[in-house]
Amino acid sequence: MSSEHGENAGPEHTEPAEAAPEGTGAEAAKEADQDPNRDAAATSVEADGDTSVDADRDAAGDEAAHGADDDAADESADVWDVVVVGAGPAGASAAYAAAVAGRRVLLLEKSELPRYKTCGGGIIGPSRDSLPPGFELPLQDRVHAVTFSLDGRFARTRRSRRMLFGLINRPEFDAQLVEHAQKAGAELRTGATVVRVEQHGPAVPDRRTVAVVLGGGETVLARAVVGADGSASRIGAHVGVRLGQVDLGLEAEIPVPPSVAEDWKGRVLIDWGPMPGSYGWVFPKGDTLTVGVISARGEGAATKRYMEDFVARLGLSGFEPTISSGHLTRCRTDDSPLSRGRVLVCGDAAGLLEPWTREGISYALRSGRLAGEWAVRVAEANDAVDARRQALNYAFAIKAGLGVEMAVGRRMLAVFERRPGLLHAAITGLRPAWNAFADITRGSATLGGMVRSNGLARRALEALDRRMDTSSGVGPAGRGVTQRDRTASDPTDGEAAEEL
Numbered sequence: 373m374s375s376e377h378g379e380n381a382g383p384e385h386t387e388p389a390e391a392a393p394e395g396t397g398a399e400a401a402k403e404a405d406q407d408p409n410r411d412a413a414a415t416s417v418e419a420d421g422d423t424s425v426d427a428d429r430d431a432a433g434d435e436a437a438h439g440a441d442d443d444a445a446d447e448s449a450d451v452w453d454v455v456v457v458g459a460g461p462a463g464a465s466a467a468y469a470a471a472v473a474g475r476r477v478l479l480l481e482k483s484e485l486p487r488y489k490t491c492g493g494g495i496i497g498p499s500r501d502s503l504p505p506g507f508e509l510p511l512q513d514r515v516h517a518v519t520f521s522l523d524g525r526f527a528r529t530r531r532s533r534r535m536l537f538g539l540i541n542r543p544e545f546d547a548q549l550v551e552h553a554q555k556a557g558a559e560l561r562t563g564a565t566v567v568r569v570e571q572h573g574p575a576v577p578d579r580r581t582v583a584v585v586l587g588g589g590e591t592v593l594a595r596a597v598v599g600a601d602g603s604a605s606r607i608g609a610h611v612g613v614r615l616g617q618v619d620l621g622l623e624a625e626i627p628v629p630p631s632v633a634e635d636w637k638g639r640v641l642i643d644w645g646p647m648p649g650s651y652g653w654v655f656p657k658g659d660t661l662t663v664g665v666i667s668a669r670g671e672g673a674a675t676k677r678y679m680e681d682f683v684a685r686l687g688l689s690g691f692e693p694t695i696s697s698g699h700l701t702r703c704r705t706d707d708s709p710l711s712r713g714r715v716l717v718c719g720d721a722a723g724l725l726e727p728w729t730r731e732g733i734s735y736a737l738r739s740g741r742l743a744g745e746w747a748v749r750v751a752e753a754n755d756a757v758d759a760r761r762q763a764l765n766y767a768f769a770i771k772a773g774l775g776v777e778m779a780v781g782r783r784m785l786a787v788f789e790r791r792p793g794l795l796h797a798a799i800t801g802l803r804p805a806w807n808a809f810a811d812i813t814r815g816s817a818t819l820g821g822m823v824r825s826n827g828l829a830r831r832a833l834e835a836l837d838r839r840m841d842t843s844s845g846v847g848p849a850g851r852g853v854t855q856r857d858r859t860a861s862d863p864t865d866g867e868a869a870e871e872l
């Protein structure tokens with residue numbers, strides 16, 4: 373194997389720092405490990421939140437029990453067909469899908485747009501394929517080469533004539549998605565933080581309506597609600613999403629001089645990290661490198677050390693990041709609910725994320741679109757039984773597609789956690805393994821499809837399953853998940869990490 377150390381070394385002078393955001397990745401690491409307020413916050417956010425598996429059924433039963441005598445309240449101009457909470461890729465896609473179907477859609481976002489989001493901004497084929505018609509990707513770079521290393525050693529670069537995947541800046545990409553939803557007819561309100569949703573009680577005029585309560589006490593009404601409020605989701609807590617895997621990602625946006633930028637142009641680096649399941653990346657975006665690491669939550673200090681070592685090893689310590697941040701990623705258990713009554717969840721809010729790579733943009737775009745389409749049906753439903761049928765159809769669509777992908781991803785993560793060297797040797801030394809990586813990133817194949825159609829891949833994974841017991845619905849070792857995570861999404865610590 374050829375070594376490529378040195379090709380990443382940067383100049384020795386320090387670039388001037390721009391205004392740094394409050395907090396750092398280091399603080400995020402500490403915060404995520406300590407987690408002091410988790411129970412209290414979860415309780416206060418959703419006092420009536422039923423987190424049982426049967427959440428859909430309970431709310432539907434409530435609705436039926438109230439009967440048809442509430443029907444008089446319908447068709448009010450003050451009731452939106454669909455309210456979407458959160459204007460990331462999942463929410464923008466949901467709003468677009470519901471607006472294109474001709475419904476009155478309100479998209480609520482707590483931040484002003486464009487807003488920063490801790491993310492590598494890697495756009496793989498399935499993300500590209502899920503964009504609305506006419507959407508032009510604001511690509512910062514096109515990836516044609518990947519350097520793989522194993523905790524800094526055995527570096528080898530694989531190249532491809534065809535583009536493997538694209539790189540975008542999230543503020544720009546997300547804002548553009550929201551513009552598409554607005555052009556389709558959705559109304560956007562920024563600076564609107566949703567604190568809870570209510571499906572019964574005094575704020576709810578009838579049983580076909582959901583009350584969405586905002587920070588200032590204002591309430592908006594909807595026939596259906598889509599929760600797309602990210603990994604610290606309040607709507608996810610209401611629905612009762614349970615987690616099987618929680619990881620902490622640390623990331624820095626590092627401006628570099630042209631000579632360094634040129635060295636990275638069209639090439640990313642993926643480093644299989646020192647802790648089980650961890651890895652690091654360098655994603656070039658013109659004059660800035662997005663550098664990050666991710667590992668199971670609970671190892672904040674080690675994750676921070678990995679980030680520092682990684683940056684130093686790349687010769688980038690001399691450059692001052694404009695932004696250093698941390699954020700949790702969370703994967704659902706596969707028996708977790710995706711709806712409760714007239715409320716659906718998608719994207720990170722639903723814990724929909726590729727467990728091995730923690731790729732989530734394509735999951736957000738795909739589940740967001742489905743949530744928007746099925747929310748239209750939920751909004752049209754005249755009774756609880758029909759609303760529940762439509763919500764379950766949404767859940768089936770997710771489980772048959774992304775759910776299957778996630779199951780394979782969990783198995784891959786289990787192998788990677790135990791045998792990172794095996795994976796590195798395969799992807800850098802065996803052409804079929806590299807071709808599989810290239811096909812998946814380009815979107816011409818999926819991990820799930822490959823395991824289904826390729827007998828050798830299936831048998832190898834089955835053999836590893838038997839040895840490692842990876843086929844359960846939770847993460848390989850329940851990684852990064854506390855007992856409290858398992859019973860309710862926690863709205864505070866991801867949020868805190870995001871703000872750091």
Ligand SMILES: Cc1cc2nc3c(=O)[nH]c(=O)nc-3n(C[C@H](O)[C@H](O)[C@H](O)COP(=O)(O)OP(=O)(O)OC[C@H]3O[C@@H](n4cnc5c(N)ncnc54)[C@H](O)[C@@H]3O)c2cc1C
Pocket residue numbers: 457458459460461462463480481482483487489490491492493494495564565566567600601602603605606621622623664666699700701718719720721725730731732733734736
């Ligand atoms: C370090 C790191 C690197 C990553 N790199 C990649 C990558 O390269 N490629 C990839 O595909 N995925 C990546 N991911 C995952 C990806 O960022 C997420 O999966 C994706 O952002 C999910 O989109 P979403 O729309 O569900 O949530 P988000 O993008 O988080 O959007 C949620 C929105 O909801 C808003 N919101 C939150 N709470 C409220 C509220 N109460 N009221 C109103 N609005 C609210 C937020 O402000 C936000 O705008 C990475 C994640 C991390 C942590």
